[in-house]
Amino acid sequence: MNSEAIIECVPNFSEGTDLSKVSRIVQAMQVPSVSLLDWSLDLAHNRSVVTIAGPAEAVVESAIRGAGKAAEIVDLTRQNGVHPRIGAADVIPFIPVSGASLAECALLARQAGVSLWRRYGIPVYFYGASAARPDRVQLEDVRRGQFEGLRDAVRREAARRPDIGGPDLHETAGASAVGARSFLVAYNVHLRQPDITTARAMARDIRASNGGLHGVKALGVIANDRAQVSMNITDHVATPMTKVYARLKELALRYGAELDDSELIGLIPEAAYEKDAEWIAKIPNFDPALKVVERRLKNPLEWPVAGSTVGGSGRL
Structure with a gap:
């Protein structure tokens, strides 16, 4: 190496x-x-x-x-x-x-x-x-x-x-x-309605194992009293995030649901980042300097010390 x-x-x-x-x-x-x-x-x-x-x-x-x-x-x-x-x-x-x-x-x-x-x-x-x-x-x-x-x-x-x-x-x-593994994108999308049945149906239809999008793994869950489609996109090159979000919009329309805000867990590679994309706009307070791996490498976090109460994502 x-x-x-x-x-x-x-x-x-x-x-x-x-x-x-x-x-x-x-x-x-x-x-x-x-x-x-x-x-x-x-x-x-x-x-x-x-x-x-x-x-x-x-x-x-x-x-x-x-x-x-x-x-x-x-x-x-x-x-x-x-x-x-x-x-x-x-x-x-x-x-x-x-x-x-x-x-x-x-x-x-x-x-x-x-x-x-x-x-x-x-x-x-x-x-x-x-x-x-x-x-x-x-x-x-x-x-x-x-x-x-x-x-x-x-x-x-x-x-x-x-x-x-x-x-x-x-x-x-x-x-x-x-x-x-290669880079993956851990991406969760909330629905406006707290409907676990709809979230599960959307997850079923979008995941690759059920004939959905290539490289997409998905579960429908309730998180913080909100219905959520929780996804891992394991091949963002073959299946860009824009395509994932467009498919979610189609499924929401099919099931009579509305998409709400989204979240990323961890970081994404530069190649997955799309500056003006709708999926990015739906992530509150998204900052590429903090959430894109190659950019974060130039300005890493301080390691926490005993009694630390602040995490790197600012969501703690």
């Missing part, structure tokens, strides 16, 4: 209601030469997302430390939220930004997975480009049944056991899905 390569990692932690806990996780991730680009809590989904970037080995170490701290302070037997999860450090994806390939990020994911098990006793499933089995490429297949269902399944079915560690899950921290 190029010695000047920049790798992004976007770990998702199963804690979104306690700022002090998330702050401690982020503090634990501070490693020399790693930049903190974004961190935020989502109370409705009970989930937090952290974005870091830097040299490969340093980013791997940062992610591992964050997962270890999450295992220490997040107890999945007491945690719940609308977002599917199998672990305290639920998902740890590595993404090439510059000077690195997806295949090289897959190797980093494998290294991180081995370290997670050896250092903290957290079993690991590899997904995406680092998947060790074809039935684990898709994250939703790995997370089937969530923590509770997977905890029981690994005791009955050898096919559900982790790739590294186990066979049982960690008693309170579950397991982590560690992978490599």
Whole structure:
């Protein structure tokens, strides 16, 4: 790998209601030469997302430390939220930004997975480009049944056991899905009507697995008492965000709903940003200097210190 390569990692932690806990996780991730680009809590989904970037080995170490701290302070037997999860450090994806390939990020994911098990006793499933089995490429297949269902399944079915560690899950921290992928856009659109049935129908029609748009994963949920179509766009090149939003407008018309405001979780790449697009205009207070990866790299956040109460997204 190029010695000047920049790798992004976007770990998702199963804690979104306690700022002090998330702050401690982020503090634990501070490693020399790693930049903190974004961190935020989502109370409705009970989930937090952290974005870091830097040299490969340093980013791997940062992610591992964050997962270890999450295992220490997040107890999945007491945690719940609308977002599917199998672990305290639920998902740890590595993404090439510059000077690195997806295949090289897959190797980093494998290294991180081995370290997670050896250092903290957290079993690991590899997904995406680092998947060790074809039935684990898709994250939703790995997370089937969530923590509770997977905890029981690994005791009955050898096919559900982790790739590294186990066979049982960690008693309170579950397991982590560690992978490599290209940039994705985590994008949620609210409906004016609190109608979960309509949100689910729209999500069903737009997601790729049901014959919708290529590279779109979607769920219909209620978040903060609002109906929401929660999406991951995994191929923004083949399916630009403008196309995603246009399809949502068509579906809203079909089901007699109205689209309200939208939100981005984490950052987006420069290639996905469309300055005057309608989908951007629907995101309150959107600032490309804060939400576009390449721009944020030029002006990263300060790492939080003990007692910190402010996150990088300004939404905490």
